[in-house]
Each structure stands twice: as structure tokens, then as C-alpha cells.
Amino acid sequence: MNEEILRQMVREAVARRLGKNEETVEVPAVLMQHSSHYRYALPPSDGPCVIEPNVHCNHCGYCESHGH
16 A cells, blocks of 8 residues: 555545545555454453453453554
8 A cells, every 4th residue: 555545545534524525546455464463362351450450351452462
């Protein structure tokens, strides 16, 4: 994805939010898997946070990822 395609995508997103119709550009689909996006399958916790045990778990997902 180059800078011009990214700019066009931003223009389209802003136009959609403002309710304007503009021509669309097709962006090639690129699926990228990066280790920082991986989430571990941990059992749900209703007790203390795994990272900070003094705090009740609020299901933020930080313990399920590499923290990115």
C-alpha cells in the first residue's frame, strides 16, 4: 500500500462520516500476520488481573497478547 492509496482511503472514510459520496478506489487486499497481533486463548477470569494482581480483571486483553 502506498501513500496515495492511504490518502484516498482516509478521504473516503471522512466523506462517509460527513455523508458525502465520492468515488472509491480499490485497495489490494494484503493480509499480514504479525506476532504482536496474536492473542493467546486464556480462560476468562472473574478474579484478579494476571498482570497486576491487586486490581480486579477488567478483560482488557493485555495478558492475552504481547502487550502491543
